Amino acid sequence: MRRYATTRLVQLVAIVFLISVLAFLLVHLLPGDPTVAILGPNDTPTARHELLAQLGLNHSLPLQYWTWLKNIVRGNLGASFLTKQTVTNAISVAAPIDLELIVVSQLMAFAVAIPLALVAARRPNKIFDRLATTSTFGLLSFPTFVVAVLLVLVFAVEFHLFPATGFVRLSQGLVGNLKSVLLPSIALAVGSVAVYFRLLRADLISTLQEDYVTMAKAKGLSTPYILVRHALRPSSFSLLAGAGISIGSLFTGAFVVEVLFQLPGIGYQLVTAINSRDYLMVQGMALVAAIAYVVINFVVDFLLTVLDPRVRHA
């Protein structure tokens, strides 16, 4: 176990290093000159020269990267060219939004998908299974932005139960906070429910055909007990792997929901920064999002080894 963990940690560090290089180079691959965006009508040769020197853009790429890396280690990710907001501050504003959206939406998704899959897998191709499969397939075909707009129209505009936009921080009150994340979380959860249900249902059906399940039935154990205690754990590998990818991608993939609900999360800030060629903001946000993705998947891999010891020996 220790060896497995060490190996994965070394891999993690290597991947994070590669991510840092890519995040650094990413901005240099963007079309156009960032100094033009920054200077706008002030773009005179003198002003441009001063800006290049100030930002270090006139140095070699390796030197720029080394300076950037040193600053990151010191917790200095720079500041936005446009708003002068520090990247660290922007991340501290954005990250809690994403974290809460992810936690709430994924809890919702699991809370719906797991019971649904357990019941559906119990009698495959019967009425409940078909209904659940068809319904989740239908959910998959609903784009997130459509779900988001419908939720706002019904629960915010019509019934005034939730705010239509904005994020209330936990420090400003639990109720307000939950109300502000509920609708966007539901919008994000809808797609996940469908995916998780289908992954878990398929694995459960397969598991329920195993000999040890037949044995359990022969011993007279109740079906719910067998499903939860004997079938669920060995059937959740695909679910967990899928959740790892899904959760990681939500760090930036929630962009549409963040824009519609005006939640300045990582995805929102990243796309805004890309559109305005906000050099350091793009680097910082991309770096954080990519590292979050890798770390989440590392944790998921680790959980998989806990669930199934065979994985660590594979």
Added chain:
Amino acid sequence: MGMTDLRARRYDRRTFLATGAGAAAALAMAKVGSPPFLDARHTPGIGTGKPRRGGTITIGTTSEIDGFLPSQSHFDATGYVYANTVYDTLTRVAANGTARPYLAQSVTPNSDLTSWTITLRPGISFHDGSPLNAEVVVANLQAIRQSALSGQAVRPWSSVQAAGDLQLVIDCDRPLVSLPVALATQIGYIVSMAQLDSNDTQHPVGTGPFKYVSWTPNDQFVVERNPAYWRSGLPYLDGITFKPIIIDTSREASLRSGTIDLMVTFDPYTFTDLRNNPNFQVVSDLGQKTGQPTMGFVCLNTTAAPLSDLTVRQALAHATNSKELVKLFGAGVTPVSSSLFPVGSPYRPAHNGYPAYDLRKAKQLVARAAPRHGGSVNVALGTVPDPRQIEIFQAIQNMWTQAGVNVTLSEVQQVTYIDNLVTGSFQAYADQQFTANDPDINYVWLSDTTASGPIALNFARNSDPQIEAALQLGRTHADPATRIEAYQTVDKLLARDIPYIWISRTVSMMGASNKVQNFANPTLPDGTKAEGFRGGAFNTSQIWLGA
């Protein structure tokens, strides 16, 4: 607002057709009377009864700004609203369109309008307690002069010097009629010496009705009442939270759900949703009789072939059916435009000679021009990636294609879009410009002196000495008749040169819940009515909450 238009396009991805529609509908509503929920004497945006002090509101804005320093930051409509909240200008525009002293007690020219003496109101303090005096105002204006961004607007200024504790003099190298109006724009906001010295774009310290509390870009800007505000009794509200909500439907849903109390919009569909709803008030700047609104048009690069060929530009003008575009996309209420100036403006000539829609003539002109351009006329038409804007430009593409022009339509990211405009790396781009209280404020966008070089604020790069002469006449003569003739000449020359394919007038609107009072009815210190709402910008000091 002239200097802000460049940046405004960055955030305001509203189609110029769309932006006009809502306000036009607002006018239509005004014609049919107030909504049934309101007292018959109640005009939306104008408070009734005695103002009430206290309470806070949340305002939804259309964009986020990049900072609060007038000499460095780009103020779009949202920037102006924020600035009006924490700063004051030296002058302010009255409802009749004239500039009135504001932080200044008086703004007095010499006999030939080449020297302006500004006397400041005594006893005004910044939020940090420091006094407003000539030294800090001179420092502000010098920062403006040194700024490559705003410096172009004050090129005629030859010096700015203090002439006493509360008096300063601006000398110009030529008569400058519009100086008082210019001091009501971005260049006239005065920030504290401390903010100026520290070059702080994030933490505004002004003399305005509200004080900065916090600003989290893309999230919210929070202000609280300035208890020491120099205008006695103002502001009425205890605080305001501004939330940039860039999607129109989200902003509208926020208003309708009560998440926000007041919003700005340029979207006609938002207007049509709100206008018949008895829970909301809607006002627009369409009914304004003074100044100049934003115009929506296609900007043609007159130095890029084939658009450097006047025949091609004439063909495109004849091929563009603005009325049909407005009918298709403006809900039938957007005012069509064929001029730099709106209908009713004294500067708009009765007939400017702008080419009318005539497809047959357009085809003839294309056929005539094609041999000079390798046998066909190929034009690259660009727009920002806004779904509605793209629809409109697909329609324009079809119109031009019918005339025989090969049109390539492309979507360009906003920042690249602006870069391309200022560097001339485009052929035909969607554009919105020219909001101003005085036509001279638009000098930099139209002048011969800014039409060339690597960076050109005259985006169309239309170099016409006759236009320059007329612009100079307008900026240096105070006689109204001379100015009218000068700017009518400019309009006629633009119609002749065709650097712009005029489409429609752009109109902005405000929507508010009924509890928000007096949001479009500010007054000046002497009690006269101030300009309430223009181009999405308004003043927050005299808003109060109804019972």
